[in-house]
Amino acid sequence: MRAKVKQKILKTVDKLVEYNETLEKFRGSSKYLFDKILRECNKLVDEIDISDCSFEEDEALGEYKKLINSPEYDADLIKKALDVFFQQIQEENEIYRVLFLPYKYSMWDSFASIFEAAKEDENCEAYVMPIPYYDKDQEGNFTEIHDESGSYPDDIGIISWQDNQVDEIDPDVIFIHNPYDGNNRVTSIHPKYYTNKLVCKDRVVIYVPYYVSYTEDKKVMVTMGGAEFYSDYVIMQSEWYKKQFEQILSDYKKSDDDLNDLIAFYDNGNKFVVLGNPKYDKIRSLEKSEYPLRDDWKEKIFDESDNKKFTILLDTTLEILLKQREKTLDKIGDVIDFFEKRDDIALIWRPHPFIKPTLRKMCPELIPTYVKLVDCCKNLDNCIFDDTNDMHTAIAWSDAFMGKYGSMIELYRVTKKPTIMLEIGEKTNFESDGIYDEEVLKANVSNCQVIREKDYGLGNLIDFSMKYHKNEEKNVIKLTDGKKIYDFAIKAAKIKMK
Known part of the structure; x- marks a missing residue:
């Protein structure tokens, strides 16, 4: 029932x-x-x-x-x-109906382990309904509509947003992972799925961020998109993040009486809940066998003897590109130039998927340089430009990582493979003088800590990474973040119903 x-x-x-x-x-x-x-x-x-x-x-x-x-x-x-x-x-069993509303397939990993927990519960009806989103022009008008429903594997069993209405489904719990509603300057989900239109008295709306962030550097930018105001709960990756969000909410309330009233109306006193993020679950369980390489990738990261080259994953975030524009592109150029001279190793460059539309809108003068770097990367025999929907192939097949802030550096460190924090705006030294404590670096990587270019030089860290061998551990079945979030959601739904 x-x-x-x-x-x-x-x-x-x-x-x-x-x-x-x-x-x-x-x-x-x-x-x-x-x-x-x-x-x-x-x-x-x-x-x-x-x-x-x-x-x-x-x-x-x-x-x-x-x-x-x-x-x-x-x-x-x-x-x-x-x-x-x-x-x-x-004595009747209680059946709960849970609806997931993803919008980009590449962000499905922020729901995946919650969905798995829901599917395993015989007292749950779980539905996945991918929702469309629009591009925006410089005036903020909707332009092209995107529907990524076709990207989802058959075993998820999606339902169509065109054939089904949220209120007809009548879910007890809704999970969302887009925080912006209509507040993003580049894209917008379909307005009928804005968070204030989803909330109601007999359902729980839970926002699970599609990202995680490396927070050891306190310069990390923490913002709210708007969905946080209306959601019943927001899932936090850490206590540090929870405090930041609580402070932002407090500042908003002080800045505007109308905003204060809105926030107070939707505040249940325990909006921000620290339960991790399903993205960590995905990374912890990553296996190469789940992500077979395309032939064009295989040609670039395997040599003629069919031996895999040492491969580094390079990440470029929107945040760092918008903050340090030309300097960020210069750094990418330096890295690509280095790999052009080293055919014994390989590079996978995976920039944020919204970089080009964001540059087009906010700093179009950078587009020619960016396009030139992309073309250069694509044309090298040992470099891959990764613009696929799924980052996990790149993470699984790479041996080390380079990037600055963002979601991917936070995730990659959990793999216990070398994770290098780059320095932007400083001269890059690709030479290795061998002056570093290998045991200290090994301990840092094994403990999921980031290692920094500014402390050792990039050449030394690449040299160390090529020598490093990860200790292969047996998979230990633990309570996933997704299961914790799912259990919390059902408990929250029970409380709200009563």
Whole structure:
């Protein structure tokens, strides 16, 4: 039985118990009040949704209705009949309906382990409905619409946003991972899926960020997109992030009375909940066998003897490109030039998917340089330009990582492979003088810590990374972040229903 149906019936039964006591009180002393309350009892019984009820439950409810309307009113028999119906409903399993609303397939990993936990729960109906999003022009008008429904594998079993409406599905829990609604200057999800249109009194809306961030450097930019105001809960990767979001929310409330009223209206007192992120689950369980290489990739990262080359993954974030524009592109150029001279190693460059449209809108003067770097990377025999929907192939097949801030550096460190924080704006030294403590660096990498170009020089860190061998550990089954988030969501839904 649907959990919300069960809770509604139990509340109705509680009301009927009260009415029965009142009927007994007025029976024989006030026909007017007795008849009035009896009409209310009949009305409540008729409003009970019996579509989810068993034959036995339907019969028990019918017996109760027959007894309250009988000329020989018997309070004891009425109480027993209602008790029977109450007990039958109370013993029903509670079925929860959970709806996932992803918009970009490349961000599905922020839902994946929650969805797995939902599928494993026999008392859950889980639905995945990818929603469309629009590009925006410089005036903020919607232009091209994108629907990535076709990118999802068959085993997820998606449903169509064109054929189904959220309110028709009537979910108890909705998971979203787009924080911006209409507030992003480059893209927007379809307006009917803005968060303020999803929230309602008998469902829980939970925002799970599609990103995680490396927070050891306190310069990391922390912002809110807008969905956080309306969501019942926001899942946080760490206590540090929770404090940042709470502070931002507090600052917003002080800055504007209308905003203060809006935030207060949707604030349940425990909006930000530290439960990690499903993206970590995906990285911890990553296996090369799950991500077979395309032939064009294989040609670039394997030599003529079919031996895999040492391969580094280079990440470029929107944040660092917009902050240090030309300097960031200069750094990328230096790295590509280095790999052009080293055909014994390989590079996978994976920039943020929105870099080009963002540059086109915010700093178009950088586009020619960026396009030239992309073309150069694509044309080298040992370099891959990764613009695929899924970053996990690049993470699985690379041996080390280079980048600055962002989501990918935070994820990559969890692989326990060398994860290098680049310095932007400084001269890059690709030479290795061998002056570094290899054991210290090994310990740092094994403990999922980032190692820094500014401390050792990039040449030394590449040299160390080529010598480093990860300790292969047996997979230990642990409680995933996704399972923790799912369990929390069901608990939150139960509380809200009651």
